[in-house]
Amino acid sequence: MIARPAIILGLTGSIGMGKSTVAAMFAEDGVPVFDADAEVHRLQGPGGAALAAIEAAFPGTTGDLGVDRALLREAVTADPGAFARLEAILHPAVAEMREAFLQANRDAPLVVLDVPLLFEAGGWRHVDRIAVVSAPAEVQRERVLARPGMTAARFEAILARQLPDSEKRARADFVIPTGVPIGETHAVVRDVIACLAGRVGG
Numbered sequence: 085m086i087a088r089p090a091i092i093l094g095l096t097g098s099i100g101m102g103k104s105t106v107a108a109m110f111a112e113d114g115v116p117v118f119d120a121d122a123e124v125h126r127l128q129g130p131g132g133a134a135l136a137a138i139e140a141a142f143p144g145t146t147g148d149l150g151v152d153r154a155l156l157r158e159a160v161t162a163d164p165g166a167f168a169r170l171e172a173i174l175h176p177a178v179a180e181m182r183e184a185f186l187q188a189n190r191d192a193p194l195v196v197l198d199v200p201l202l203f204e205a206g207g208w209r210h211v212d213r214i215a216v217v218s219a220p221a222e223v224q225r226e227r228v229l230a231r232p233g234m235t236a237a238r239f240e241a242i243l244a245r246q247l248p249d250s251e252k253r254a255r256a257d258f259v260i261p262t263g264v265p266i267g268e269t270h271a272v273v274r275d276v277i278a279c280l281a282g283r284v285g286g
Contacts, residue, residue, distance in 0.1 A: 088186055089116075089195040091280050092210065096202035097217030098246050099239070100228035102262030102269070106217045107198040109273040115281070117196045118185040120207075123178050128153075137173045142166070154233075161241070175205065182210070194281035203247045203255065215276055216256035218249055219263035 095110070095117075097103040104121075111117045127134035128151035138156070139146040145156040160166040182197065189195050199207045208214060219227075228239050253259050258276050262269050 089189050089192040091194045092186070092212050093194060093196050093276070093280060094202045094208055094211035094214045095196050095198045095217065096200060096207075096214065096252065098224065098249050098252065099200075099242050100224040101217045101219050101249070102227075103198065103200065103217040105262065105266075106215075106260050106269065106273060107196065109270050110196045110277070113274060113277055115194050115196055115277060116185070116189040116192055117198055118182055120178055120182070120197070120199045123181045124174055127174060127177055128156075134173055134177055138170070141169050141173060167245070171205065194277065201246070203252060204245070208255075213257040213280060214255065215258040215260055216249075216252045217260045217262055218253055219261065221249070223263045224249075 095103060095107055097106075107117050107119065126132060128138065130148065130150045132150055135146050135150060138151060142156060142159045145152055145159055156170075160170055186195065197207065197211055199205070202208050202211075202214065225239070228234055228242075229236065258272075258279075260269060260272050260276065
């Protein structure tokens with residue numbers, strides 16, 4: 085049997101909910117964190133392992149600096165089947181990186197897999213517990229629309245691809261609020277760590 089960390093916690097949340105901030109809190113308190121988004125960026129960045137396959141599937145969307153995210157986004161948005169093709173390129177590579185992370189941290193009492201589409205892409209099957217990061221809808225909307233280049237239409241399109249926040253919370257073992265003072269959020273993170281690993285901090 086392949087060794088695994090004692091507990092694998094899946095961390096997820098819809099766009100604008102503050103998941104990256106919460107992931108950083110887990111890392112600050114000594115919990116190893118696998119950031120799926122960061123791995124995707126590496127795959128798509130300069131010299132990234134996925135560039136050739138992405139260029140073949142979506143011609144003209146890559147260059148010396150890696151994937152042109154705006155062009156790739158346009159290509160994916162214009163074709164209903166394109167998102168599935170892109171996932172078919174990226175998911176196997178990310179899964180390989182995830183396995184390497186789990187092996188490297190096999191002696192840890194707790195690790196976190198930070199995965200934006202944990203439910204949507206089936207990643208929940210690979211974890212022992214699930215924590216969902218959540219904030220009120222008006223806070224989420226304000227955060228997202230403040231991002232450079234974001235529009236209300238694009239925000240709605242992204243939401244349409246994600247499981248509703250209410251359903252994510254219903255399926256979670258832990259809900260971590262971010263529409264509250266940051267100290268309160270961090271206190272909940274530490275409670276989760278204490279519950280799962282019997283410790284707080286590194």
